[in-house]
Amino acid sequence: MNSMIYKYLIDPLSNTYNEEVLLFSYIFELDYSTFLLNNINNQDKKSRYNDNKSISNKYNAKLDEHLLKKFEFLRKKIVFDSVPVQYITKGAYFFKDKFYVNNNTLIPRSETEFIPEFILNWIDTHTKIKPTLYMDNIDVLDIFTGSGAIGLSIAKYYKSRIKPNIYLSDISESALTVADINRKTLVPNTPDIRLIKSDLFKNKRIKYIKFDVISANPPYIPRRSMRKLNARVKNEPRIALFRKGSNIIRIFLKQVVSHIKENNSICITETNDNDFKLYKYINKRTKKNHPSFKVSYIKDIYGIHRYILIET
Numbered sequence: 060m061n062s063m064i065y066k067y068l069i070d071p072l073s074n075t076y077n078e079e080v081l082l083f084s085y086i087f088e089l090d091y092s093t094f095l096l097n098n099i100n101n102q103d104k105k106s107r108y109n110d111n112k113s114i115s116n117k118y119n120a121k122l123d124e125h126l127l128k129k130f131e132f133l134r135k136k137i138v139f140d141s142v143p144v145q146y147i148t149k150g151a152y153f154f155k156d157k158f159y160v161n162n163n164t165l166i167p168r169s170e171t172e173f174i175p176e177f178i179l180n181w182i183d184t185h186t187k188i189k190p191t192l193y194m195d196n197i198d199v200l201d202i203f204t205g206s207g208a209i210g211l212s213i214a215k216y217y218k219s220r221i222k223p224n225i226y227l228s229d230i231s232e233s234a235l236t237v238a239d240i241n242r243k244t245l246v247p248n249t250p251d252i253r254l255i256k257s258d259l260f261k262n263k264r265i266k267y268i269k270f271d272v273i274s275a276n277p278p279y280i281p282r283r284s285m286r287k288l289n290a291r292v293k294n295e296p297r298i299a300l301f302r303k304g305s306n307i308i309r310i311f312l313k314q315v316v317s318h319i320k321e322n323n324s325i326c327i328t329e330t331n332d333n334d335f336k337l338y339k340y341i342n343k344r345t346k347k348n349h350p351s352f353k354v355s356y357i358k359d360i361y362g363i364h365r366y367i368l369i370e371t
């Protein structure tokens with residue numbers, strides 16, 4: 060049996076190495092974090108492989124013929140059909156939790172984790188330093204919600220004493236079904252979360268509200284870049300990834316200024332890498348129409364300008 064395991068414990072030189080190890084631990088119910096730590100600590104692929112081999116040795120009893128066949132079948136989907144492993148394991152790690160995902164939703168990305176973290180800090184400071192502020196509720200919208208990753212992370216780790224109303228909106232009904240599954244598992248006892256099907260702000264349930272906080276991760280990849288993308292990314296929903304020309308993100312950023320409160324509110328939007336053309340355009344336009352609003356472009360951990368922040 061051992062030789063079988065090693066055969067399946069993955070070619071350390073393959074491009075899909077980490078995905079295959081994740082699938083391996085999923086199928087055999089092994090602790091992926093042990094493999095992950097090993098993969099992080101061992102920069103050299105050969106030694107990662109050897110260590111993973113010894114880790115899996117401990118679990119020999121669990122490996123059986125039937126599961127090996129299943130693994131082999133699913134591994135082919137990853138390697139040859141470029142299916143993202145998260146669609147097979149039906150789970151993706153984001154911020155502090157595991158979210159259910161399927162092929163109707165984008166797999167939440169690590170660079171997006173900055174958004175809930177930023178918003179939670181902002182809410183914490185702004186509701187603390189202004190204790191006299193008249194605020195009964197705080198209205199938070201996660202537009203383009205997909206799996207609900209941003210909005211539900213905010214809902215789960217929200218600490219302020221001021222009651223939040225959380226809105227998750229998306230144009231895709233099937234993405235909202237996924238967000239609802241995540242709502243039920245991750246924040247089952249938070250009643251004030253509303254899921255709304257809406258093309259941008261068109262639905263009446265959000266159209267007339269001015270929010271304190273808006274988070275947005277719109278489909279920002281230009282359609283013309285599609286060919287250059289990794290085959291796995293192309294298996295994610297097109298509506299979640301691509302924009303025609305510069306349309307949707309510009310339309311959103313133009314509209315959003317009338318959906319945030321005039322004072323003490325924010326909108327943070329993820330953009331394509333270093334999209335200064337977009338930033339300059341929005342900055343100029345906002346300054347002209349709302350001179351008191353401040354627009355800035357924040358870098359991600361890799362030093363790439365990524366998040367456009369509008370503050371009032």
Ligand SMILES: C[S@@+](CC[C@H](N)C(=O)[O-])C[C@H]1O[C@@H](n2cnc3c(N)ncnc32)[C@H](O)[C@@H]1O
Binds near residue numbers: 202279307
């Ligand atoms: C990049 S994904 C973001 C998903 C999730 N917020 C995340 O960060 O993982 C963009 C989402 O926007 C939705 N979307 C696309 N066009 C839209 C529109 N016109 N109005 C509202 N949502 C839209 C897609 O269905 C998709 O779920």
